[in-house]
Every structure is written in C-alpha cells, then in structure tokens.
Amino acid sequence: MLEAFYFGPSESYLFGVFHPRMGVDRNEAVVLCNPFGQEYMRAHKSVRRLAINLAALGYSVLRFDYRGTGDSAGDLQGVTADHWLEDIGHAVQEVMDMAAVGRVALVGLRLGALFAARAAADFSGVSRVVLWDPVTSGARYVEDIRIAIADAQAEGSRSRLISPDGALHFNGFSMPAEFQRTLATMNLNETLPSLNIPMAQIVSHEAEEFAALERHLGGRANFYAELAPAPHNWNYVDHVGGILWPKPVIDAIEQYFDQTPILGQGALCANRS
Amino acid sequence: MREQVVMVGDDLPLIGVLCEPDTEQNAAPKVAVILLNSGVIHRVGSCRLSVTLARSLSEHAGIATFRFDFSGIGDSDARRGTLTAAQAAVDEVQEVMDYLSRWKQYDRFILYGLCSGDFASYRTALSDSRVMATIQLDGYCYMTWKSYVINYAPKLLSLSRWAQFILRKLGVRKQKKGAEVSGIEERYFEVPGFAGYPPREEVREGLQQLNERGLRMLYVFFGNEYYVYQRQFVDCFKPVAFGDNLTIIHRPHATHILSEPEDRASVVESITRWTRQLIHQPGV
Numbered sequence: 001m002l003e004a005f006y007f008g009p010s011e012s013y014l015f016g017v018f019h020p021r022m023g024v025d026r027n028e029a030v031v032l033c034n035p036f037g038q039e040y041m042r043a044h045k046s047v048r049r050l051a052i053n054l055a056a057l058g059y060s061v062l063r064f065d066y067r068g069t070g071d072s073a074g075d076l077q078g079v080t081a082d083h084w085l086e087d088i089g090h091a092v093q094e095v096m097d098m099a100a101v102g103r104v105a106l107v108g109l110r111l112g113a114l115f116a117a118r119a120a121a122d123f124s125g126v127s128r129v130v131l132w133d134p135v136t137s138g139a140r141y142v143e144d145i146r147i148a149i150a151d152a153q154a155e156g157s158r159s160r161l162i163s164p165d166g167a168l169h170f171n172g173f174s175m176p177a178e179f180q181r182t183l184a185t186m187n188l189n190e191t192l193p194s195l196n197i198p199m200a201q202i203v204s205h206e207a208e209e210f211a212a213l214e215r216h217l218g219g220r221a222n223f224y225a226e227l228a229p230a231p232h233n234w235n236y237v238d239h240v241g242g243i244l245w246p247k248p249v250i251d252a253i254e255q256y257f258d259q260t261p262i263l264g265q266g267a268l269c270a271n272r273s
Numbered sequence: 274m275r276e277q278v279v280m281v282g283d284d285l286p287l288i289g290v291l292c293e294p295d296t297e298q299n300a301a302p303k304v305a306v307i308l309l310n311s312g313v314i315h316r317v318g319s320c321r322l323s324v325t326l327a328r329s330l331s332e333h334a335g336i337a338t339f340r341f342d343f344s345g346i347g348d349s350d351a352r353r354g355t356l357t358a359a360q361a362a363v364d365e366v367q368e369v370m371d372y373l374s375r376w377k378q379y380d381r382f383i384l385y386g387l388c389s390g391d392f393a394s395y396r397t398a399l400s401d402s403r404v405m406a407t408i409q410l411d412g413y414c415y416m417t418w419k420s421y422v423i424n425y426a427p428k429l430l431s432l433s434r435w436a437q438f439i440l441r442k443l444g445v446r447k448q449k450k451g452a453e454v455s456g457i458e459e460r461y462f463e464v465p466g467f468a469g470y471p472p473r474e475e476v477r478e479g480l481q482q483l484n485e486r487g488l489r490m491l492y493v494f495f496g497n498e499y500y501v502y503q504r505q506f507v508d509c510f511k512p513v514a515f516g517d518n519l520t521i522i523h524r525p526h527a528t529h530i531l532s533e534p535e536d537r538a539s540v541v542e543s544i545t546r547w548t549r550q551l552i553h554q555p556g557v
C-alpha cells in the first residue's frame with residue numbers, strides 16, 4: 001500500500017508518496033519529477049497512475065512535490081532552480097533508503113525532465129533518465145511564458161501578468177524572477193551529452209526540439225526514443241479544473257521500464273516511432 | 274505552524290494534510306477547518322488555493338486545518354460501494370470528522386469548499402450538527418428576476434448574441450459542454466461529472482434549517498453570468514432571514530478557478546479574517 005509522508009530538511013520539507021514495488025524485484029527504484037504550475041495540476045493523475053503501474057512492474061516509486069509547490073513547504077519566493085535540484089537529491093536518497101536499492105531512475109515530465117537530467121548529472125546513484133515531453137531549454141520555457149503573458153495582456157488579462165518585482169503570473173501560478181534567472185541557465189542539449197547512463201525520450205507529439213534532441217543523441221547506444229501519440233495540452237485551462245489523461249504515453253513509459261530493465265542495457269539502442 | 278501527512282482509514286485510506294498553528298497561537302483548540310476537493314482537482318486546490326488558505330488560517334487565524342482527497346480523487350484510492358459520489362462525500366467528511374475528534378479532540382468543524390466542494394459542505398452541514406460554519410465559494414444559488422434583467426438585457430440588444438442563439442436553435446452551431454470545450458478527446462480528458470442543482474425550494478428549506486440551527490455561513494461568489502449582484506443570494510432564498518449568520522463576498526472580476534493573483538490573495542485574506550472573527554466570538 002502506498003505511503004504518504006513528509007521528508008527532507010525541516011525548513012523545506014517535501015511531500016512525498018512512496019509506492020512500494022510489487023512482485024518481482026527490479027533492483028531499481030524510480031523518482032518521478034513533476035512539471036510546473038498548471039501543468040503540475042493537470043498531470044497529477046497521470047503521474048500517480050504511472051507510479052502505480054511502475055510499482056506493479058517491480059519498481060518502488062517515489063513521487064514528490066518540489067519545495068514551494070503542492071503540499072510541500074512554503075511558496076516559490078526565494079526559491080531557485082538549484083533548490084529544486086536539491087529536492088530531487090533528497091528524493092533520490094529517500095527512495096534509496098525506503099526501497100533498499102542502490103540505483104534510481106528519474107522520470108521527468110515537461111520541466112521535470114529538464115530537472116531530472118541535471119539531477120542525473122549531479123547525483124550518484126541515478127541509473128537512467130526518462131524524458132517525457134521534455135522542456136529542452138529553461139530560457140526558452142521562460143520566454144514562451146513571457147510571450148503568452150504579453151499576448152494575454154493585450155486582451156486585458158488579470159491572470160497572466162508580470163508583477164513589478166519581475167515575477168511571472170501564469171494560469172494561477174507565480175514564478176519569481178530569481179527562479180526564472182536560474183532556470184534559464186539549464187539546457188538539455190548541454191546536460192545530456194555528459195551523462196553516461198541510459199536515456200530515453202518518450203513523447204506524445206512531434207516537435208522540433210524533440211527531433212533536435214534525438215539527432216543530438218540518436219547515435220548513442222544508450223539512447224532510446226519513442227513517439228506515443230497522445231494529447232499534450234498541459235497548459236490548457238478550463239473553468240472546472242479538467243485533468244489531462246494521455247494514456248498512450250503513460251503506457252509507453254511503462255512498457256519501456258518493463259522491457260528494458262537496467263541490467264539489460266543492450267536493448268536500449270532500439271528506437272521506435 | 275506545523276504540517277503532517279495523515280492517512281484516514283486502514284483500508285483504502287483518505288490522504289490528507291493536517292496543518293496546526295503553534296500551540297501558543299492556537300485560538301480555537303476544539304475547532305478545525307476541513308477543506309474539500311473541488312471537482313477532480315487534488316487536495317492542493319485550484320491554483321494551490323487550498324494550501325495557501327490552510328496555511329493562512331493556521332498562521333493568521335490560529336486554527337487547525339485539514340485538507341484531504343475524497344476517495345477516487347487525488348492521492349486517495351477509489352472505494353467500492355453503491356453510494357453516489359455526493360452521498361459518499363458526506364460519509365467521508367463525517368469519517369474525517371470522527372477521526373479528527375478521536376485523535377485531536379476537535380468537536381466542531383468549519384467546512385470549506387469551492388464548487389463541488391461547497392455542495393458537499395452544504396450537505397454535510399445538514400447531516401451533522403458538529404458543523405458550526407461553512408465557507409462556500411460559488412455555492413448553490415439561482416437566478417432572480419433582477420439577475421435575469423442584469424444578465425440578459427445587454428444580450429437582447431446584441432446582434433451577435435441573437436445570431437448565435439438562432440444558429441444554436443437551427444442546430445448549425447452546437448453548444449459545447451464538458452470535455453468538448455477543451456477540444457481534447459473525451460477519453461483523454463477528465464472533467465467533473467457534476468450532478469444538477471437540486472430544486473431551489475429544497476435548498477431554501479435546507480438553508481432555513483441551517484440558519485435556525487445558527488450555522489455561520491460565508492459565501493463567496495465570483496464573476497459569472499449566474500451570479501451578478503452582491504445580494505443575489507439573499508434575494509434568491511427569501512424569506513430566509515439570515516441576519517448575522519450570513520456574510521457574502523462578491524468578486525465579479527474573478528474567475529471560478531481564481532487564477533487571478535490579486536483576487537486569490539484577497540479571497541484568502543477575507544476568509545482568514547472572517548474565520549478569525551468567528552472563532553473569537555464568545556462561546557466558540
């Protein structure tokens with residue numbers, strides 16, 4: 001049965017849900033890294049379902065909220081991208097302790113993928129990284145929000161705006177200036193080549209940045225790519241809080257973990273679309 | 274303020290977070306606020322509103338809060354049974370109240386909800402006298418003659434509105450509902466399956482009963498075409514004489530999910546202030 005709890009430092013405690021493995025022991029745990037803002041709200045059910053499915057395959061899974069998000073401590077005031085990387089580090093250590101394993105895979109959705117890749121470079125024990133509809137550039141992500149806000153401001157929006165302190169307010173969530181600045185330094189194309197672990201990019205739609213990443217890494221034996229067509233409107237906002245449920249891509253990630261246990265890395269060179 | 278994760282129930286537990294004020298700041302040791310889900314959004318609430326509000330209530334009103342997921346929503350597993358979601362919601366709020374009463378000795382509760390959450394809080398208040406107050410955002414309300422005039426008069430003068438009306442009547446243009454609005458295939462998009470509003474007379478009788486019991490009610494309404502002026506709620510449910518039991522806040526420029534930062538902050542502050550005043554009254 002799942003276990004929900006707080007972990008991490010007392011001043012920046014993190015909400016986590018641990019899904020213990022069932023059945024076979026894959027000797028590897030998984031940490032799921034959330035996207036940001038409204039995307040996080042939209043993705044909660046999908047991330048939870050992925051955790052349940054991976055646990056059923058024999059992987060213990062920890063999903064958690066970064067500081068300043070969800071049920072974790074505080075808000076994003078004073079928080080930087082480096083703090084979120086620290087949070088992933090705490091989650092990796094926590095799941096290692098709880099599952100009694102020495103290897104942890106990171107799965108990141110959207111902005112979570114960008115953080116997962118950087119965390120894979122920063123923390124020992126990360127066995128592989130799976131990028132789900134990844135944000136490939138922090139700078140571009142911030143810029144896209146700025147453009148969307150500018151468009152909305154032209155129509156008099158009160159929910160998409162930039163406050164005098166530079167914070168971006170977008171679809172009900174705020175991103176302070178310092179977080180933007182530190183996020184803008186992160187780029188998958190710079191991070192991934194230095195990683196010497198298996199990597200997978202599993203996406204729900206075609207996009208130039210996904211294709212560029214595949215061209216960049218496709219020649220590596222430990223890179224896997226798959227297109228699993230599914231809706232990807234993570235920032236779609238309606239008036240009742242509808243939830244996105246892109247089952248095909250969730251299934252694809254599950255199948256990847258089912259068919260490519262970390263000990264069988266020889267299978268990782270196959271690309272599917 | 275301190276928070277801890279709580280799992281209510283041994284089998285298929287309800288997942289929640291208890292947020293308590295520091296002991297020296299606890300203004301109402303016997304009272305707790307319970308925050309309910311809105312639609313299918315998990316317990317952090319629309320735009321993280323429930324987390325922000327829970328912490329504000331603990332820090333600035335000195336009262337404990339508990340936010341949790343109904344079964345089948347957020348982190349709580351679905352439970353099997355024959356109850357409708359509406360009936361199960363009342364049962365589960367009572368289960369949480371029982372649990373908190375045994376564990377923390379709370380004996381009175383304030384229920385908070387937005388949208389479907391406030392429908393659940395209203396129904397639970399009718400079923401359980403431990404509920405001393407409700408905080409309802411966009412709760413049950415119906416049109417009045419005045420709201421019809423305010424809402425429809427400008428539309429009667431709009432040619433484009435007439436054109437849309439005629440196209441809909443002719444079947445040329447379909448009015449989209451639920452998942453259709455998103456343009457996302459229904460099987461890939463989950464929206465709440467709201468039951469229709471009960472008849473107005475039934476709600477009026479319920480409110481009359483709650484009012485006579487002395488339930489304190491804070492209603493917050495946002496901008497929409499069905500609630501268009503401050504006192505619409507009072508007009509709607511005449512002749513119920515709410516008196517001091519009722520407080521209404523109308524934020525006509527805010528949307529239902531409160532994505533506007535200014536409105537969100539204002540609503541959190543208003544609810545916190547109202548709750549602080551409530552629990553500082555004699556006898557609470």
